[in-house]
Amino acid sequence: MSTPYFEFLRAELAPGLLEGLWTSVLVIVPSALLGVVIGITAGVLRVYGAKPVRWLADCYVSLFRGTPLVVQVFFWYFALPYIKIGGWSLVLDPIEAAILAFGMCSGAYQSEYIRGGLNSIKRGQIRAALALGMTTRQAVTSIVLPQAFRRALPGCGNEIIYLIKYSSLASIITVNELTGTATTIAKNTWRNIEVFCTLGVYYLALVTIAAWLLRLAEDALSVPGFERPRT
């Protein structure tokens, strides 16, 4: 009755998913970068910020780690337009809302890895930097952070890989990324098992590529004392 799987894949599924794949990449790459930037900023503020700043950053992390991502995605897309400040409100298109939601959520988790990395660097390094006449800010940004980031990188990479998969949630606010496209194809063809198993393979491929890129990054940043353990 129905066409064989490979025929279905070639003619219908693969072309559809390819489009979804590009949209996914369009969401994943900016939100991963946003997540890293927010994570580093929040992590540094949580360790070295003044008390009120530290408190604010802690609140951000509690809020975004403590609420379901679905709720956050809905918030940015559906609720944000209702928040009017001075008669002005922000309406995001679905992709923008998804990027913001994933970036903010990812940043909260990233900041925890960065915080751990920062705390793993001995206080003496800061003391030595200050003793040379650096400001605290210089000591943190040019001495402690580069070392902390190397220590945090495996964790940060982990979070990016996780983000690749939760980017599928963008489909619930009408973004036609991988999962959204796959759902549509599955509905239209009634071939759920084949479509979703194939979808799984696509994510596996994305994650494999990301893991390889992260490994390249670890190698590029590797210096004696901060190597990636090898077998």
Next chain:
Amino acid sequence: MSDATKPAVPILEARNLIKTLGGNRVLDSVSLAIGRGKVKVLIGPSGAGKSTLLQCLNFLLPPDSGQILLEGREIDKKSKKELCSFRQQVGMIFQDFNLFDHLSALENVRVALMKVKGMGKLDATERAVAELKRVGLADKASLYPANLSGGQKQRVAIARALAMDPKIMLLDEPTSALDPELIGEVLSVIRDLAQGGMTMIMATHQISFSASLADEFMFMEKGRVVEHGSPAELLGKGSGSRTQAFCAKISELTGEAGDGEAGACRL
């Protein structure tokens, strides 16, 4: 400036430093003054406040009260700018080196030249190479701290401090974390510095070595300077000083009685 008219303004002067840590008075009204080219050595048992004093002197640990003057000018510890420029002029050497682990030896020496002094990369590199050469590590410039021995790390740390052209160096037990066979190379760099006229305040347990360099010994105990004077005075036979008793004990413990330490104690 009335100070400038006086013949010899001390390079660094501390007045009545008090520091309390965790309810303990670690520094109890300590004062000192050191003139250009002089070498002061702090000795005393662990917990006497030597490290705390050195760290208070450049505000790494801000003293609870007291004043610090550089060439007769009091440092306003509330002004970040003043603090940074003061610290540039006061080099500090730590017991555990505190090299920046992600930077090569060359970059360790260069980073503050670029970030703090605003030097260009070429000039900073040239200066850093010169400083590494001065401590005998020209050939190790590209190595990272993880690949350097303890003695080499401490020499890089000294080069890093010297590159900032400090007016005075504070050395906090520079050889205490080193294997015995590596101590010599660091001491010889310190000796060269002293002979080159560098003003230094050094906390150390290397009694015989420091006795040969120091203009003054300061013996600290429980946060106070209990005795001070020339090494010859304090270590002289029959001086009955606490310093003498203390260093006799050290030489007994290190088992080098007769030659090294005890020899110095007899002076």
